[in-house]
Amino acid sequence: MGLEENGGGFVRRVGDAGSGQFTVRSRHAALQLVLCALEHCVTERLGSKAARIFRLIYTKKYIEEDDIQKNAMLVNKECKQLTYKLMEEHFISVQPMRKPASAGGMAKAIYLYHVKLHSVAYTGLEMCYRSLHNVLRRAAHERSAHARLVDKQRRVRTIVHGMRLRGETQRNIDDVEETLTPPELAVLQGVEKRLKQLSTAELELDRNLFIFKWYFMYPYVE
Known part of the structure; x- marks a missing residue:
C-alpha cells in the first residue's frame, strides 16, 4: 500500500503526471486528532460507553434520542443517563425541531442531538489547562x-x-x-x-x- 492509502486521509495525491505529487491535509489532520483527543477526554471523565455515544452523535451529525439507543446498542436507561451526562459536561448539544403535523394531528416536537465541534474543542482545551x-x-x-x-x-x-x-x-x-x-x-x-x-x-x-x-x-x- 502506498503513502496515500496509509496516510489516514492526511495525505492526498495531486495530479497524475509522472508519479504524481502529494499534499498534506493539515487541517483535516488537526480535525481528526482533535476528535481523538475529545474522545479520550470523554472516556476519562465518563467512560468508554459515553465515548461511543459521543462518536455516534458526531458521525450522524443530528440524531434523535431513540436512534442513539438503537445505534449505540446500550440499555435505554443507561443510554439516557450517559447522554444527559454528556450534555451536562458540554460535550453535546440538543436542537429542538418540529415535525410537520399529520392530517388532523398536531405538530410533534423532536429533539436532535449533535456535536458543536468548535465549542466542544474549547471545552476540551479548558479541561486540559x-x-x-x-x-x-x-x-x-x-x-x-x-x-x-x-x-x-x-x-x-x-x-x-x-x-x-x-x-x-x-x-x-x-x-x-x-x-x-x-x-x-x-x-x-x-x-x-x-x-x-x-x-x-x-x-x-x-x-x-x-x-x-x-x-x-x-x-x-x-
Whole structure:
C-alpha cells in the first residue's frame, strides 16, 4: 500500500503526471486528532460507553434520542443517563425541531442531538489547562513534602559514588547505604512512582494542548 492509502486521509495525491505529487491535509489532520483527543477526554471523565455515544452523535451529525439507543446498542436507561451526562459536561448539544403535523394531528416536537465541534474543542482545551494545573501542583507538593528525604537520598548516592571511585570496600559502602532505612526507601519508591505518573500525565496533556491549539489555528467553518 502506498503513502496515500496509509496516510489516514492526511495525505492526498495531486495530479497524475509522472508519479504524481502529494499534499498534506493539515487541517483535516488537526480535525481528526482533535476528535481523538475529545474522545479520550470523554472516556476519562465518563467512560468508554459515553465515548461511543459521543462518536455516534458526531458521525450522524443530528440524531434523535431513540436512534442513539438503537445505534449505540446500550440499555435505554443507561443510554439516557450517559447522554444527559454528556450534555451536562458540554460535550453535546440538543436542537429542538418540529415535525410537520399529520392530517388532523398536531405538530410533534423532536429533539436532535449533535456535536458543536468548535465549542466542544474549547471545552476540551479548558479541561486540559485545568488538569495540567492540577498535575503541576500535585508534583510540586510531592517534591516539597518529601524534600528532606529526597535530599538525603541524593547525598547518600553522591557519597557512595565517591566511595566506589576510591575503591572502598563493599562493607563500608553498605554501611552508608543503610543510613536510608527500609521505611524511608519505601516512601522514596512511592514518591518516585507518583512523580513518574504525573510526568507521563503532563506529557499527555501537553500533547493534547498542542492538538487543540493547532486545530484553532484554522478559520472556524460551521
